[in-house]
Amino acid sequence: MESLPVEVFWAIADWLPPQAVRSLSQVSSRLHSLFIPLLYRTVKFRAASEFALNVIDIDTFFHLHRFSQDSCYLQYVRELSIHAPIVLSRFNRCAYFNVFRSSANVNSVSTLGTLGTSNEGKAHEQFLDDISRQLQLVQARLKTNHLRSLQLRWRLGACVPPGFLDSGGYIDRHQKGLHHISLATDGSCPHSGNCLGGLCGLSSLKSLEWEGIQQHVEVDILRSCILRNRAQLVALSIGFIAPVATEDFYQFIFGVTLTDSKPCNGSDYASIQFPSLRTLALSKAFLPRQLRPKEASFFISLQSLILRDCAGQLAFLGSFSRSQIIPRLRHFEFCSDGLLHTHNGNRDVSPLVDFLLSLDNLKHLHLRLSAFSNTSQIQLAIEKHRSTLESFAYHERGLLPIDEEGLFEDIRDKTPEWLYLMPWIIRPYQLTALALCTEPSALRSRLEPMARTSALQILHFRFSGSEKAHRNIQAEIHTHLSKKYQSVSNGTSPIESFQPTYCGTSARNLSIGFDDHLPDSLVEPMDNFGISNRPSASISEAEEFVKFADWAFGPNGLPALQVLAFGDFSFEDRYQNQQFSMHRKCGDRICTGKACRDPFSGNTRDRNFCVGDVMNPPRWDLFQANGFNFLSICPESGLMDSPYE
Template identity: 20%
Template structure:
């Protein structure tokens, strides 16, 4: 059938396929490989081996016939990598050398040798970073001038200035620039009020993404945004949260000639917003502010939408709302007035995705209600959403909130609803982080109502493919009953904030029982499907664990077959129902845990897959072990699984 299609149709099909599917297609026949060859090499990812050593990349890459078709170049540490810190954090000080063919070893560095007197070996450098820079330069020099259209640096690390220099000189017309750096790296003089990079050559950007920038790079960001504002179609900035001590330092890293003493008292993030949007008092007229006439996607994290010093708010006059399709505001101060200004403009919105993340736990109840009301009012102001992500704090009734979500029933396919509440236990170390709501603010009376009549549940009006909820499994059956009669729901994500997993028990895994079984094994106590182990596992348990012999046998078998901790009985019962004959017949996966930084909490994350024809109706796959199902669910629903991250990409250190 494919052989009968015109070449241009086949090329169009290849354009729509992702990397894995395209590769599989190219391997089915020689003539298909020839058709797909150009598209196969259009995007190239440079990945280190091993993943933990980001400087260990090949300096040469593929052969030139392959390389000539590359338009997108990505430096990526790997799908499951979570570097957390810059390469500099584990680097060594050593003499400058040539590391294009060999990898620097610690025993040969200046640090290890203890050459405390003299520098007879030459210039001292950070050897891993220098190795990465040298190899990246060799690779970049193999591309023809102007060949690259897109460049991504996802290393969570400082980017070597040599890389940006080559891009500026040879590929200044690139249309997409994406950087993930480390705002806390201190291996160079970051308090000198000067930036170490120059991005002034890029004037053709249509897509700009910068996650975890340093304060000293905020000037670069503001200048880059203003220089490309007229043609920018996608803008994503993700600032990191930091302590008050660091905030006072970050506020001083940008050089201002007019009055540095005054400027230094202004938060660095406010300075970024002021410069980027033109919120200075002198630019109070709308005509003098930065405008984004072609912006289709706007995603901000911790970017204030109002200058507290000047009182000037980012307004809709800066953005062509008719063009905007994707809006994400995560922990952005003054997001409510921004949404209100959009509604007041009365511009017909055509948003396809919306993400609102508000994570300020210590707030009065009335403030929480006001924020929820603003969100629902905004959701009511237009139609056509395909993906909605909302994370709110406070005891809001989910059923009432979902009534507003149901207004998008004709189009909505993905819903993520994350509810957090303040933890009242003052003795808990993590109480300031709050905890996930286990019942979604739904009273027992309301649960009884939607159990008896699922049509009273607003979710009954939605044909969702994906839903993510913070809810204990014992309540999920009542909430998801509307999907029993539907054929839409493919994936359920039981969300659980990873940084709270210490004081909060897992909703999926029975870690108390896992501990007792492990202790029994270490002491040489037989652990099998018999009665011999039951008493020894429960005698000295810190928590009361009352299990029948059948449940204990099931737990032991789960550990043996799946290589995971045994399941909580409440989750086991829910999964048995969900994948059973009376459950949700369209359901393919249940994902459990915190995937906001994908593998950061892999030990507590699980994927439960439907099994057809076996004794069990499901099986459990840990994220640490991975597998094709994990790759499948990420490729299809990765953005929804990773939604609403409350932690930094880079945890604060130094």
């Protein structure tokens, strides 16, 4: 063992669950020196409750790890994440914003006096002081510039305290070599952006994500940061709380002024400004309605384009198509509400169809359309790319009757009109990931004739919407399974008597750098917020889903299927009661780690699947599609929007 190369041990560690690596690190001093840096390469600190974002488990970490500054495990950290659940979202993210305030967007600090009493200012200051104190414990033990090759994530969705990301703060002075930074801040706070000036000093960023932008000072910082890193910037993701109108989109966001003159080599000015940019994601941005050909070339080098609820995005795509410049996109995601983001009430989906028809060789196509007309045209665009598509998601919502008489209508999920033509529209024997909004029985009837040749690894029944927000679909399925496969004794209810055994590695086992002091669920039960968790009176939907799972994982089902998901998985735990997943039972090439048993029967041979922990699946990296990210695509709302607001 002493003679084996270090690379061999690292290769082994990549295939082992974290707890196994932790155990191996205790075998010998050499293995300890090899594996401990790997275990603590990524550390995630969390605020367990959305109603106490200033209570992060940093104090708990230092209580359980009593080391000197020189021997602290944090010296190995290359990826630091500070995370919190965003379920009810902006209800309690900032002392200057709450559900009782009529104005949701505060545009300037000058309005501070109208926001309430001075108690808000004191609460806000105390909140930042609490976070700052905990951050200083971590900062003092990180190696200078040791985070340069990986990433630093701040995902609280709250205000950032002074001394951390501001000009002259810790990041600006000690971690200037960062390659990736991910921010989720609360732009509705009048102080937002005051402590983010240090972003302008970073010059090695390859990936920048920032969600929750609203203040003008934030936009100025964003533009300065983008320009400083434009030479090597590969991925850029920008999300606003609300669209910010601007006449010059390129100057406003990218700081680029397009002129009529071109460089002597004949290439466009904009493409020279961002030679490495391959991925662009825009959420609630304001896109130009008219696009000249030279402006379209700004996007020509992109391989991935994501547009989510941007003002004018449909007209933007239509104008792009008319430019006759064909981008080299391999991944395209489009999310739009026809009632909110169309011009003069025109909900024609034709510009999107024209844009998709102008593309070639798409590998990943993800669409979410709400309240659009003539959506049947979409099948023409989908059919064009069927020979190259590897993942496909389609989520459509429209006006549907909500009563038996059909007198009342509301926006609801709907089955695509082209589903009956599925074998000619998409190819299940080529797709590895599929997400559709339809009934399980309807999809099964289309898949059965070609089931044995299916290459599907991930299948997602995509449902969402406010009509499901007060339902606990997870409990409904648990109730159905426990009634069918487990006898209830001692007069207890099915939910009380049923405690599922999850397949694979639990969330607790995947908390690298922590002893077992964190709960598996970091979000408080929804009962505490006045939302019922009881199953609905009818569980026919749950029964239909379980029947589909029995077929899909069975001998006559989909042979490559590894994950079957049901519900809304956008924004992790936000819609946790609408989520349910099943994995193929342990023993195959995907489901590895702890042995699992059927939680609904003592006989493990009765079933071909087990309850899955989708947040921490056995091995997402073995899937051809991008695992959990695929289940989270096309969110129904913005990150900083509350589904209950």
